Amino acid sequence: MSDTHSNQPDLHKKEAHEEVESQTAAAAATDAAASAAPGPASPLAAMDPKKLAELLKNPTASLQLQPQTDWIYGALGAAAGVVGFVLWNWLFQEAIKTKLGIFGAWGGLAIGNLFGVSVPAKFLLLGLFSIVLLAGSLTLIGNWRGARKRDWREAAAYLGGTQWLFGAAWIVSGLLAFVSLQLSMLLGLFLLLVNLVLLVGLAQDLHEVGRERKFLYITYSLAAYSLLFYLITSILA
Incomplete structure (x- = not known):
């Protein structure tokens, strides 16, 4: 070879x-x-306008979010819902003042003095505590009674992400008060009811609560939320 x-x-x-x-x-x-490539400066810089638009059209689109990276959509969605709720209350009171004139202004001043804080600030705190306590109660009870546990990122993304539409709708309801107080109140209460049903139903599915446990899950979750919310309102009053 x-x-x-x-x-x-x-x-x-x-x-x-x-x-x-x-x-x-x-x-x-x-x-x-x-x-070496620079990443986004903050979670806000990485937000996709298309995802935001989809959440504004369909609250259940929050189920398509990736909790580890998209939780910011839920956190800001919850904030948007609170701000919308506060603006609805504020615009409703302003509409009353406009219709009643000086008597309405005196009434608003009396309410502010009664609570010790301005009415918008009080509603802001109540709205913030309300959504946090509701989401927290649904998650904690779901982790206890459900077949699947969820962490705070999942709760923020899936539950908080539903609030973009409601925040915008509450603002519309507040503006409607200058046309009709009755319609504004009806729409606002309708949004509160739909929001509650949506969040409870969504949380049940996320935690895979069995049919035989759904009643107790709803009862325990809303009881915990009601008790905690009552304690908060007692402190703020």
Whole structure:
């Protein structure tokens, strides 16, 4: 056998080794470039307007969110719901003042003095505590009575993400008060009822609560929420 033929296996091994080293170096360079690339400055910068638009159209689109990265949509959605609820109450009171004139202004001042804080500030605190306590109660009781446990990111994304539409709808309801106080109140109460039913039903599915446990799940969750909310309102009053 000639030397040329005897050296061929070594040459093939050398070429294969060099190819592997080349691929490894390329992969390392790619990883280094990816790690060196600047990420988003904040979760807000990574928000997708399309996802936000979808949440505004359909609250249950929150189920499509990825909790580990999209929880910010839920957190801001809950905030939007609270702000919308506060604006509805404030606009409703302003509409009353407009219709009643100076007597309405005196009434608003008397209410503010009674609670010790401005009415919008009180509603802001109540709205904030309400959504946090409701989501917290549904999650804690769901982790206890349901077949599947959820962490705070999942609760924020899935439950909080439903509130974008309600926040916008409450603002519309508040503006409607300048046309008709009755229609504004009816729409506002309708939104509260639908919101409660949606959140409870959604939480049941997320925690995979069995049919035989649904009644107790709803009872325990709303009882815990009502008790905690009562304690908060007692402190703020």
